[in-house]
Amino acid sequence: MKVYTHLKQSFLVCCLFFSITVFMAAQASQKTVDDVAPRTDLPPLPIEKTGNVRVLPSQFPETWMFVDEASFMSMFGGKMILLDVAETKHSKRIKATADKNLLGNFIQAQKRPEFYIMESFHSRGARGPKTDVLTIYNKTTMATFKEIIWPETRLQALPRRHAMALTPDEKFLFVANFSPAASITVVDLDTKEITATIGTPGCVLTFTTGKRSVSSLCSNGGMLTTVLDDSGKLKSQHRIKAFFDTDKTPIFERPVIINEIAYFPSFTGEVHVFDFSGEVAKYIDHWSLVTEEEKKKNWRPGGLALNDVDEQGIMYQIMHADGYDGSHQHGGSQVWLFDLQTKQRLKVIDIPSWAVSVAVTRGKEPLMVVTNGELQLDIFNPRTGKLIQTISDFGNHTPLLIHKAY
Amino acid sequence: MNFIDKFFEKRARNVAQLSNRRGFIKGLAATLVGASTIPLLPVARASDAPVLPQDAGDSSSCDYWRYCAIDGFLCDCCGGSYNTCPPGTEMSPITWIGTCRNPIDGRNYVISYNDCCGKTQCGTCLCQRDEGDRPLYRSDKSNDVNWCLGATSSVYHCSTAIVVGIAFEDGSSK
Numbered sequence: 001m002k003v004y005t006h007l008k009q010s011f012l013v014c015c016l017f018f019s020i021t022v023f024m025a026a027q028a029s030q031k032t033v034d035d036v037a038p039r040t041d042l043p044p045l046p047i048e049k050t051g052n053v054r055v056l057p058s059q060f061p062e063t064w065m066f067v068d069e070a071s072f073m074s075m076f077g078g079k080m081i082l083l084d085v086a087e088t089k090h091s092k093r094i095k096a097t098a099d100k101n102l103l104g105n106f107i108q109a110q111k112r113p114e115f116y117i118m119e120s121f122h123s124r125g126a127r128g129p130k131t132d133v134l135t136i137y138n139k140t141t142m143a144t145f146k147e148i149i150w151p152e153t154r155l156q157a158l159p160r161r162h163a164m165a166l167t168p169d170e171k172f173l174f175v176a177n178f179s180p181a182a183s184i185t186v187v188d189l190d191t192k193e194i195t196a197t198i199g200t201p202g203c204v205l206t207f208t209t210g211k212r213s214v215s216s217l218c219s220n221g222g223m224l225t226t227v228l229d230d231s232g233k234l235k236s237q238h239r240i241k242a243f244f245d246t247d248k249t250p251i252f253e254r255p256v257i258i259n260e261i262a263y264f265p266s267f268t269g270e271v272h273v274f275d276f277s278g279e280v281a282k283y284i285d286h287w288s289l290v291t292e293e294e295k296k297k298n299w300r301p302g303g304l305a306l307n308d309v310d311e312q313g314i315m316y317q318i319m320h321a322d323g324y325d326g327s328h329q330h331g332g333s334q335v336w337l338f339d340l341q342t343k344q345r346l347k348v349i350d351i352p353s354w355a356v357s358v359a360v361t362r363g364k365e366p367l368m369v370v371t372n373g374e375l376q377l378d379i380f381n382p383r384t385g386k387l388i389q390t391i392s393d394f395g396n397h398t399p400l401l402i403h404k405a406y
Numbered sequence: 407m408n409f410i411d412k413f414f415e416k417r418a419r420n421v422a423q424l425s426n427r428r429g430f431i432k433g434l435a436a437t438l439v440g441a442s443t444i445p446l447l448p449v450a451r452a453s454d455a456p457v458l459p460q461d462a463g464d465s466s467s468c469d470y471w472r473y474c475a476i477d478g479f480l481c482d483c484c485g486g487s488y489n490t491c492p493p494g495t496e497m498s499p500i501t502w503i504g505t506c507r508n509p510i511d512g513r514n515y516v517i518s519y520n521d522c523c524g525k526t527q528c529g530t531c532l533c534q535r536d537e538g539d540r541p542l543y544r545s546d547k548s549n550d551v552n553w554c555l556g557a558t559s560s561v562y563h564c565s566t567a568i569v570v571g572i573a574f575e576d577g578s579s580k
Contacts, residue, residue, distance in 0.1 A: 076526065157550045
C-alpha cells in the first residue's frame, strides 16, 4: 500500500513536469513563429557527409606562422599552432595544430611537404619508460607520416630555431642530442632512416653549413664543423678557433641566418659574423649593434627568441636599456631593425607591452610578430612601427618561439 | 612589464596581503628592546661559544641569495625546501651551477641547482635571475636545459639551490 502511494505521487510529479515542459516548448515555438515565419516552400537542406577533415594548401600564405606553444606550465600540453597573424576575425586565425610533447623541437622543410617534431613521452604520463621519437608530419594533412624511435637522448631545452637543421637540398636532417654528452643524429629524408650519430664533444646545436656539413658552438668559444659524405655518414670534423670568451664576452646561441651568412649577437651587442656557405664554417668579422653612447646606457640585446631576419636581409633585434648580468633573457622595450649589408640601424620600434620573442613573416611586406609580456602576440607593421592587432585566446600559454611557415 | 615581472608582482602582492608592516616593526622593536635588557655577563663569551656559519633570507623569495643564477619554480614553494625536493619527486644528479655571494659572511659559494623531477611543473614561485647564466654551449652554466635528463623521469617539477663548495677567485691556489 505504501509502495502504491509512492508510485501515485511519482506519477503526479511526472505529469506536472511534462505539462510544464510542453507549455515551455509551445511558448518557444510560438516565439520562433513570431520572429521568423518558416519558409515551408523551400526545399530541405541536403544530407551532409560525416567524417570530413580539412586539408591545407600545398603552399602556405606568407602571413601564416608556426607558433611554438612550449606549454612551460605543463610539459604535456606543448603544440605547434599554425596561425594566420594577419587575420582579424578570431574564428579564422587558427589553421591547424600539431602536438609537441615535453618541450619538443620543431623544423619545417621548404622543398618537401613535411615538418619534423622531436619529442619525448613517458609510457604513463610522468612515469614509466621514456621514448624519444622523431615524428614526421605531412604539412597539408597535418597527419603523422612516420615515427622514428630515437636511439639517443635528444636535446630537451627551451625552444629554439637551431635544435634541428636541414641540408640545403633537404636530403638530410640533423638533430641535436644532449645527455649531457653532445652529438648529432643524421636522418636520410628520402629513406626516412637514421644514417649516423656523430659525437660533437663540447659542442652543441645545428647550423647548416655548405651542402653536407653542420656546425656547432663549443664550450671553448669556438666552432666545430662536421662534414658528411653523400651517404650521410661522417667524413671529417674541423675545429674553428675560439672567437669569444664564454665567461667574459658570451654570445647568444641564437643567430639570424640569411644567404648562408650567420649573425650571432653577443650579450653586450657585438655581432659575430660567420660564413656557412662553404664545406667548413669560416669566421668573417664582428661589428656592434650599439653606439658608444648607447653602451654607456647599457643598451643590450635580450629575450628568448630574441631576433629574426626578413627576406630582404633586415634583422629584427629585441633590445633593452640598463642591461646587467642576468638581464640577457628578460626581453626588451624596443625592437631595432638593422640592414645586415650596410650594418646600419634603420628603425627603432617601441613595444608597448614588452617583447619576449620576435619573428617576421615571409615576403616583401613582412609583418613583425612579438610575444609580449602578457604572453600574447602583438602584430606590427615594421615599416610604420604601428601596432596592427594583439592576438590572444588561441590556446596560448607560453608561445615562446614563432617560425615562418612555408 | 615583462612576463617575469608579472609573476614577481603577483608574488609580491600575495606577500603584502598576508603580512602586516606595522606588526613587523612592532616585532622588530620588541626584539631590540628585549636584546638590550639581556645583562652583559663578565665572561669571555666569544672564546667559549662556537661560531656557527650563518645563512639568512627568505628562501621562498626570488631575492634569496642562493637563487642568483636560477630559472625555474622554487621547490621551497612546492612542498620541498631550498635544498630538498618535494615528496614523491626525484632529484636529478646532473645539473648546472652558479656562483652566489652570501651577504652574511661575504663569501662566494658554488650553488648547484638540482632539478626535482617526476611530477609536472609545480607552477608557482617562478624565479628567473640568470646571473652568470650562459647559453647551451656552456652547459655547466646553462639553465635553459631540462636537467631532469639525469633522472628517471624527464618531467620537470621545481629547482633547488644547494651549497656544494666555496668559490675562489681566478688564480687562487686554494
